[in-house]
Amino acid sequence: MKALKSLNKYLWKYKWYLILGIIFTIVSNLFGIIPAQLVRYALDLVIETLDIYYLYNGVSLQSDMYDIFAFSILLYGFLILLMALLKGIFLFLVRQTIIVMSRHIEFELKNDVYQHYQTLPAAFFRRHSTGDLMARISEDVSNVRIYVGPALMYGINLIVLFFLVISYMISVSPKLTLYVLLPLPVLSVSVYVVNSMIMKRSQEIQKQLSALSTYVQEAFSGIRVIKSFVQEDRSYANFQKEAEVFKTKSLGLTKVDAFFYPMIVLLIGLSNILVIYVGGQEIINGRLTPGNITEFILYVNMLTWPVMALGWTTSQIQRAASSQLRINEFLNEKTTLVSEKNLSKPLDGKITFRHVGFVYPDSGIKALHDFDLTVEAGESVAILGTTGSGKSTLAHLLCRLYDPTEGQILIDGIPMKDYDVHGYRRQIGYVPQDVFLFSDSIENNVRFGTEDMPFERIEQAVKDADLYNNIKDFPQGYETMLGERGITLSGGQKQRLSIARAIARDPKILVLDDCLSAVDTNTENIILNNMKRIMDQRTSLIISHRVSSAKLADKIVVLDEGHIVEQGTHTELMALNGAYKELYEKQLISEEV
Numbered sequence: 001m002k003a004l005k006s007l008n009k010y011l012w013k014y015k016w017y018l019i020l021g022i023i024f025t026i027v028s029n030l031f032g033i034i035p036a037q038l039v040r041y042a043l044d045l046v047i048e049t050l051d052i053y054y055l056y057n058g059v060s061l062q063s064d065m066y067d068i069f070a071f072s073i074l075l076y077g078f079l080i081l082l083m084a085l086l087k088g089i090f091l092f093l094v095r096q097t098i099i100v101m102s103r104h105i106e107f108e109l110k111n112d113v114y115q116h117y118q119t120l121p122a123a124f125f126r127r128h129s130t131g132d133l134m135a136r137i138s139e140d141v142s143n144v145r146i147y148v149g150p151a152l153m154y155g156i157n158l159i160v161l162f163f164l165v166i167s168y169m170i171s172v173s174p175k176l177t178l179y180v181l182l183p184l185p186v187l188s189v190s191v192y193v194v195n196s197m198i199m200k201r202s203q204e205i206q207k208q209l210s211a212l213s214t215y216v217q218e219a220f221s222g223i224r225v226i227k228s229f230v231q232e233d234r235s236y237a238n239f240q241k242e243a244e245v246f247k248t249k250s251l252g253l254t255k256v257d258a259f260f261y262p263m264i265v266l267l268i269g270l271s272n273i274l275v276i277y278v279g280g281q282e283i284i285n286g287r288l289t290p291g292n293i294t295e296f297i298l299y300v301n302m303l304t305w306p307v308m309a310l311g312w313t314t315s316q317i318q319r320a321a322s323s324q325l326r327i328n329e330f331l332n333e334k335t336t337l338v339s340e341k342n343l344s345k346p347l348d349g350k351i352t353f354r355h356v357g358f359v360y361p362d363s364g365i366k367a368l369h370d371f372d373l374t375v376e377a378g379e380s381v382a383i384l385g386t387t388g389s390g391k392s393t394l395a396h397l398l399c400r401l402y403d404p405t406e407g408q409i410l411i412d413g414i415p416m417k418d419y420d421v422h423g424y425r426r427q428i429g430y431v432p433q434d435v436f437l438f439s440d441s442i443e444n445n446v447r448f449g450t451e452d453m454p455f456e457r458i459e460q461a462v463k464d465a466d467l468y469n470n471i472k473d474f475p476q477g478y479e480t481m482l483g484e485r486g487i488t489l490s491g492g493q494k495q496r497l498s499i500a501r502a503i504a505r506d507p508k509i510l511v512l513d514d515c516l517s518a519v520d521t522n523t524e525n526i527i528l529n530n531m532k533r534i535m536d537q538r539t540s541l542i543i544s545h546r547v548s549s550a551k552l553a554d555k556i557v558v559l560d561e562g563h564i565v566e567q568g569t570h571t572e573l574m575a576l577n578g579a580y581k582e583l584y585e586k587q588l589i590s591e592e593v
């Protein structure tokens with residue numbers, strides 16, 4: 001329950017909605033109680049007047065009495081209708097305040113969670129699955145919304161109604177009040193128990209449903225593999241198995257649901273019988289009128305729904321508390337990638353790795369050992385090495401997605417940690433190994449948030465990345481949509497678009513992480529020749545396991561298991577007769593073949 005305290009700041013922000021909501025709840029309940037009293041007056045009037053009416057049988061006064069009597073009943077009827085109308089208006093206002101408040105809080109909470117996610121380091125996203133991140137921002141926030149919305153509304157309504165109705169009932173007959181209230185706690189507890197069962201089963205169904213959708217999603221994403229390996233039958237059998245579990249769980253819920261409503265009707269009926277039985281005796285003893293009994297029955301029915309809601313509210317609050325706990329768990333995570341001095345300046349581009357070592361926090365793998373390298377401003381360095389040798393790790397460190405666990409990285413002679421993180425990253429052009437493009441147009445994928453980027457720059461970047469001819473061939477050109485609802489680019493086209501995105505930003509430092517692996521050597525040549533002009537004015541780190549990518553580099557560094565094994569120019573390394581030469585010759589032969 002403590003977790004829900006973190007919502008108080010939002011409740012405080014929207015306090016006027018809440019205060020008005022409470023006032024409207026009180027007024028709407030008053031308009032709900034008054035009709036019950038009007039019914040009592042009307043009923044007692046009917047009973048009393050009827051006796052007198054028959055006394056005047058055959059007398060002309062009788063018809064005058066009838067007119068007065070009919071008019072009074074009509075008046076009561078009209079008043080009851082008016083009260084119902086007023087109650088309806090205020091109920092509308094209750095929802096317009098409390099439920100609206102809950103929607104505002106939901107909106108703010110979602111934004112806060114999303115914004116917070118963005119500040120968290122890459123390591124966080126490795127530890128938690130996308131599904132988990134999505135569940136906390138959608139399902140958990142919705143659960144919390146039910147607490148600050150409907151649960152709070154019913155809670156307030158119950159308190160107000162209890163206070164008004166019960167104090168009035170006691171003033172009429174404490175004995176009858178006691179009998180009437182007897183079954184209500186049983187009703188509330190039963191609703192709580194059954195509701196908890198329903199909720200547990202619903203959660204299981206929800207879980208099964210997401211397993212089912214994940215299965216379907218994966219099956220159809222990999223439909224080409226399934227078809228080519230003729231695995232349709234097995235895939236269908238697996239689906240059936242999952243669907244069977246879903247069906248069994250749904251039937252379980254239906255059973256509880258089917259039991260729930262008859263039980264409630266039974267308990268309410270019990271309350272009504274008690275009122276009639278005990279109330280009837282009170283009438284016989286002359287302590288109450290039939291109007292009182294009718295009024296009491298109306299009260300019992302008025303109390304039934306809020307009491308039922310009490311069980312529901314309690315279980316919803318519990319659910320919201322556990323959801324908020326999960327949200328807080330993420331909100332309390334803090335990024336370590338902060339700037340110490342918030343330095344903000346245009347970079348020259350000199351990079352110094354000083355005895356850098358790095359261990360991945362979640363796997364404990366030491367990816368870099370005592371990495372020492374200086375790259376002068378405007379220089380280009382190729383990092384070559386076998387898979388898993390730590391090349392991408394260098395790119396991650398340079399983009400400050402992680403901080404080194406040993407040593408430090410200096411940019412223009414100043415520790416990287418001193419730079420404002422966003423200001424620094426803005427001057428880096430990073431082309432990741434696993435290309436990611438958004439479901440948007442080609443132009444927007446290159447522009448990527450830089451709204452004021454002139455179109456000429458986008459076009460130039462696309463030409464430099466050797467993608468211009470492809471785009472020209474698409475009927476919609478730069479407006480061609482990518483992703484799920486658009487076209488699918490080939491692996492090489494994706495890589496080139498990713499390069500265009502990085503160079504269009506005119507970065508001071510360019511990090512190309514194995515971004516030409518999916519293009520043939522011919523295209524690689526074209527791109528590298530285009531890049532020559534771009535790389536002239538900036539520091540570049542070309543990561544690759546293909547020796548051909550290194551031909552533009554001023555310096556080549558060969559990595560093996562996180563260690564630098566060789567470094568120098570192409571000629572120097574060839575003369576060394578070591579790892580580079582071996583790699584070079586191997587790749588040359590395979591290319592010739």
Ligand SMILES: Nc1ncnc2c1ncn2[C@@H]1O[C@H](COP(=O)(O)OP(=O)(O)OP(=O)(O)O)[C@@H](O)[C@H]1O
Pocket residue numbers: 126360361362363364365366367385386387388389390391392393394433514545
């Ligand atoms: N996010 C991560 N969490 C944990 N360990 C990682 C992570 N990324 C990489 N590693 C590990 O660190 C080591 C170096 O990986 P890295 O990606 O830097 O190699 P690489 O030289 O770029 O390889 P490749 O050419 O295959 O991309 C590997 O052993 C890898 O398993």
